[in-house]
């Protein structure tokens with residue numbers, strides 16, 4: 001993974017050099033009517049084929065999500081969860097929460113030892129880290145409300161791909177090989193993925209195909225009840241976990257009101273709690289809005305400073321206030337009000353970094369890959385969906401359900417196991433994000449839609465753990481303030497600050513030495529090691545002539561397909 005990341009960093013550098021020498025603008029795929037952008041060409045194609053057959057964006061959501069569960073096992077899933085933001089062609093907006101939740105027998109201190117210390121890795125690895133999955137409930141909630149084609153048509157291509165197999169890419173082979181030891185440790189049998197992989201190998205998943213057939217034939221009950229549920233719970237029990245049949249039967253996806261706000265005449269529609277993305281995006285964009293970005297060069301010292309200081313303040317609020325809105329009171333309106341933001345930014349000075357804290361939180365960055373996945377869809381009718389979905393870190397808990405062939409998430413780590421102790425993303429939490437039975441863990445996912453002059457302008461999102469919010473942010477600024485096209489925007493080097501640890505993570509070689517030296521002299525600590533990739537943004541921009549431009553992130557195997 002490190003080698004690939006270095007190559008990507010190098011190609012980013014070369015792209016940038018080329019751009020500045022020749023002033024070439026990179027353009028993504030242009031489509032006349034409809035497009036799907038996802039982490040894998042096979043999934044984008046399956047989604048786009050559904051659109052071409054007359055299906056709508058919601059049909060394509062189901063088809064793409066299921067295809068990613070087959071062809072992108074590192075993050076595509078049926079054993080995880082996610083969020084969807086949509087805007088239908090009549091301008092109506094909405095959001096679906098299919099986030100995992102804590103099992104019924106979960107408890108606040110379940111990851112602490114007798115002395116009250118966090119037991120290393122218990123919340124992030126193996127069967128104890130699994131939350132009750134929401135993805136299949138999410139798919140059916142979307143399909144039952146908006147779907148138009150027969151469900152079997154949406155799922156059959158994924159069943160066929162699971163049974164017949166697909167060719168593993170180089171990036172996939174590397175990621176799988178890197179995880180072998182942890183596959184062995186998390187399971188009590190030799191799982192299908194536990195072997196040495198080479199680019200071009202055929203990966204067939206017969207048990208996953210059978211699971212998908214049960215979902216095809218029995219709908220949501222094909223996952224949450226019957227044979228699949230029994231295989232799931234039996235294996236969890238074998239490994240000593242706590243998810244029960246009752247947990248599965250009780251799971252429900254929830255429609256929520258998205259976070260909506262304006263930024264420089266653009267309407268931003270993003271995900272609400274238990275995803276922190278929309279609130280943080282609103283806070284950060286509103287903190288930046290008073291500044292004239294036409295006077296500030298893109299990715300210059302001043303640009304990095306301004307975004308960093310806005311991000312620092314927002315992530316501090318995230319830590320202190322945010323959690324599952326069905327369990328805790330969160331002052332969303334106050335946190336995103338102009339007055340509050342003005343007061344928060346009043347301590348910002350161009351002359352000196354505002355220190356986050358004197359406290360160091362140790363070595364947490366870069367141990368796990370920040371895997372999640374995002375796909376953006378616009379259909380030929382003008383409907384748009386933005387979906388971010390995850391198992392949490394790569395291959396989730398690494399537990400592959402025996403006999404059912406799908407990975408289980410390790411989403412419990414997104415709760416605050418203990419205030420003041422960071423999770424795998426270095427994020428801290430407070431009581432608001434403490435564990436409780438059936439509570440949803442706080443997320444950074446930020447599926448977002450942008451409207452301009454009452455029309456759809458952009459569909460965007462990304463994986464990347466805590467860096468999701470700041471990656472989406474930078475791409476909105478690239479397009480809105482710096483007039484970049486979608487692919488051009490996605491290709492730009494990115495940086496990230498999250499209050500604590502008090503460092504600016506930067507993609508190596510993306511920022512010039514002068515900028516970094518100046519930032520250092522102002523008191524900012526730059527961290528490039530283990531930050532080789534920040535986000536993998538998959539987005540669609542509606543161009544002024546009504547055509548669609550895809551932005552598929554070359555940091556991954558991501559691809560746009562459309563017509």
Ligand code: GLY
Nearest residue numbers: 392443444445465
């Ligand atoms: N598991 C990453 C997130 O939800 O933010």
